Amino acid sequence: xxxxxxxxxxxxxxxxxxxxxxxxxxxxxxxxxxxxxxxxxxxxxxxxxxxxxxxxxxxxxxxxxxxxxxxxxxxxxxxxxxxxxxxxxxxxxxxxxxxxxxxxxxxxxxxxxxxxxxxxxxxxxxxxxxxxxxxxxxxxxxxxxxxxxxxxxxxxxxxxxxxxxxxxxxxxxxxxxxxxxxxxxxxxxxxxxxxxxxxxxxxxxxxxxxxxxxxxxxxxxxxxxxxxxxxxxxxxxxxxxxxxxxxxxxxxxxxxxxx
Amino acid sequence: xxxxxxxxxxxxxxxxxxxxxxxxxxxxxxxxxxxxxxxxxxxxxxxxxxxxxxxxxxxxxxxxxxxxxxxxxxxxxxxxxxxxxxxxxxxxxxxxxxxxxxxxxxxxxxxxxxxxxxxxxxxxxxxxxxxxxxxxxxxxxxxxxxxxxxxxxxxxxxxxxxxxxxxxxxxxxxxxxxxxxxxxxxxxxxxxxxxxxxxxxxxxxxxxxxxxxxxxxxxxxxxxxxxxxxxxxxxxxxxxxxxxxxxxxxxxxxxxxxxxxxxxx
Numbered sequence: 189x190x191x192x193x194x195x196x197x198x199x200x201x202x203x204x205x206x207x208x209x210x211x212x213x214x215x216x217x218x219x220x221x222x223x224x225x226x227x228x229x230x231x232x233x234x235x236x237x238x239x240x241x242x243x244x245x246x247x248x249x250x251x252x253x254x255x256x257x258x259x260x261x262x263x264x265x266x267x268x269x270x271x272x273x274x275x276x277x278x279x280x281x282x283x284x285x286x287x288x289x290x291x292x293x294x295x296x297x298x299x300x301x302x303x304x305x306x307x308x309x310x311x312x313x314x315x316x317x318x319x320x321x322x323x324x325x326x327x328x329x330x331x332x333x334x335x336x337x338x339x340x341x342x343x344x345x346x347x348x349x350x351x352x353x354x355x356x357x358x359x360x361x362x363x364x365x366x367x368x369x370x371x372x373x374x375x376x377x378x379x380x381x382x383x384x385x386x387x388x389x390x391x392x393x394x395x396x397x398x399x400x401x402x403x404x405x406x407x408x409x410x411x412x413x414x415x416x417x418x419x420x421x422x423x424x425x426x427x428x429x430x431x432x433x434x435x436x437x438x439x440x441x442x443x444x445x446x447x
Numbered sequence: 448x449x450x451x452x453x454x455x456x457x458x459x460x461x462x463x464x465x466x467x468x469x470x471x472x473x474x475x476x477x478x479x480x481x482x483x484x485x486x487x488x489x490x491x492x493x494x495x496x497x498x499x500x501x502x503x504x505x506x507x508x509x510x511x512x513x514x515x516x517x518x519x520x521x522x523x524x525x526x527x528x529x530x531x532x533x534x535x536x537x538x539x540x541x542x543x544x545x546x547x548x549x550x551x552x553x554x555x556x557x558x559x560x561x562x563x564x565x566x567x568x569x570x571x572x573x574x575x576x577x578x579x580x581x582x583x584x585x586x587x588x589x590x591x592x593x594x595x596x597x598x599x600x601x602x603x604x605x606x607x608x609x610x611x612x613x614x615x616x617x618x619x620x621x622x623x624x625x626x627x628x629x630x631x632x633x634x635x636x637x638x639x640x641x642x643x644x645x646x647x648x649x650x651x652x653x654x655x656x657x658x659x660x661x662x663x664x665x666x667x668x669x670x671x672x673x674x675x676x677x678x679x680x681x682x683x684x685x686x687x688x689x690x691x692x693x694x695x696x697x698x699x700x701x702x703x704x705x706x707x708x709x710x711x712x
Contacts, residue, residue: 354535360499361536365596366523366552382548385538389582393534 194345195255195316203246207425208324209331215315217432222307224439226446228296231303239310248317252310255317260309264302271298321345327419335407343398351391358386448510448525448603448635449475450496455505457491457659465491467659468505475603476633478626480646480667483656484681489639492656493606496637497526509604524553527602531609533586533593542568542584542592543577549600560599567599570625587618594625605629607638611645623649647671647685647701655680672699 198204203211218238222231243252275294283290325338359369362382368375369383406413450473457466465488473479481489494500495507498519507514509525527549530536539545546567550560568574571591576584581592590610597605610622619642626649629636640646646653646667653670655663657680663670670677671684674692683689684699691700691709700706 357530357532358535360494361528361530363499363519364497364523364526364528364530365536365549366520366600367548368520368552370518370520382536382538386535389538390534 194321195251195313196320197248197251197317198320199247199318201245201247201318203242203318205420206318206428207419207421208319208327209421210425210428211315211319212324213429213432215311217436218311219308220436221439222304224436224443226439226443228300230439231300231307235303235307235310239307239314242314246314246318248314251317252313255313256310259313260306263309264305267305268298268302271301323417323419326415326417327421330415330419335413339402339407347391347394351387354390355383355387358383361386449473449508450604450635450637451508452495453506453508455492455495455507456503457488457495457500458503465659466495466502469659469661470505471654471661471664473635473637475635476630477652478630478636478650479638479652479654480650481637481639481654481656482641482643482646482680482682483662486658487656487680488659489656490608491659493528493608493637493639496604496606497522497528499528520552523549523600523602525602526604526606527597527600528606529594529597529608529610531612533581533589536593536596537581537589540580541578542573542581542595545581545592546573546596546599549596553600555601563599563601567595570598570628571595572621587614590614590618591621594622598625598629602634604635604637607636607640609639609641611640611642619645643682644685644687647688655682667701668699671701 218234222234225231243249272290272295273288275297277291277293277297280292281289282292282295322342325333325342329335329338362379363369367379367382369379450471452469452471455466455469456464458464469488469492481492483489491500495502495514496509498514498517501515509517509522512522512525514522537545539548543564546564547560550563555563565574568577571594573588573591573595576588581589584592590613594607594610607622607626611619614622623645626636626638638646638650650667652665653663653667654661655670655677662680663673663676671688674684674689677684684692685701687700687702687706691698691706696709698705698709700709
């Protein structure tokens, strides 16, 4: 029942077997193009013509749209309203509320920013949904990322759900000893120490044990390590990556040239 | 105090049907061991006794209290529950304070609390360690602190979840002594265990669970005799029972005493 803290959904799609680096470059590429492109419609096109089809190709549409509703709508919506109200540009007042003016220009600006945010979150959601964190980390370690860094990321993803489960057990154990966690505010404050201390002590002990366990397997050894998993990096991966780099360069050049 | 379970069903939010209709009566003062493979539903079952889990269907009565309408804090005065891992409950700076925590939560008078704490510490042989920080003790002794901190609550029902895991022979003997003492006081003891020899030496009644159902329920000697049925939930009868069977004993033996008695005849 211990889940990993990750968005990854295992599916048999054309996107999943791509090299993790390719997928991260894809996400970053989409974001950079949408930022640098001189045309306001680029973000919309990227969203509708690139991201949404990829979501379907990756067979993660249900997960994408549910997380989109939960994450993208509030974030993009918030930014849209903040920009629409507080962006002091433009003369054409469309709507007035107290001292706040909404102008046509600020509305357009807000729309562009909100779309850009949507593209950013979408691109990364797509990446996270189709890439297993361990796969990404072992691939990046193979490419020279310090293993300590990879360990910090991966262990965090693993420890949090474990700590959550541990916290549940501690709450159950203390409630069985008559600790009142449900009544008045003051009683609840009093119950913090019995709940938090075992969690903190336990976690410290666990960290030490983990350190010993991984060191016993030669974690800090300088020798080249073998990996249990073979992560594919085909020539099509390299092709996609370089293609994306070229797209980003083109959009930067266009931006500089047209402005 | 009597525990009465009527057609208890429990489904985890993940959809796992952990208990599939369990009906059971545990009489006041009975000593019951629950055995069965991992995932058979042992812990899920006993967590219903003090309201930590609420049944999806069916009901549990602790004496005259229905666990569905009684709070966990209130049920704690009737059902003591020793969790498997002492590190998930110890938080005080010394053993004495730790053991006092339960009775204080139950609102006992100071005199009664002191008396209960003293008794619990004596029973678990911790009397000379009251000032020690629980985390300075070895895991074996930490387990005893956890035991003491529940016994001190003086509940008519005591549940042990895997009390002997990771314990040495001396500590197991100490736990057996505690259980014997609780029996003498007329308390109901329910123990989950994988330690079948411990089970054979200390419990009269054994319940074997398998996949959320009761596979066997009865007197220990009868249960251990049914090797094939027990195998369904991956429980081996105690070593002496198996040895007795190999030696061609007619009766099922559970412990050294019974084994030696037959040999002497």
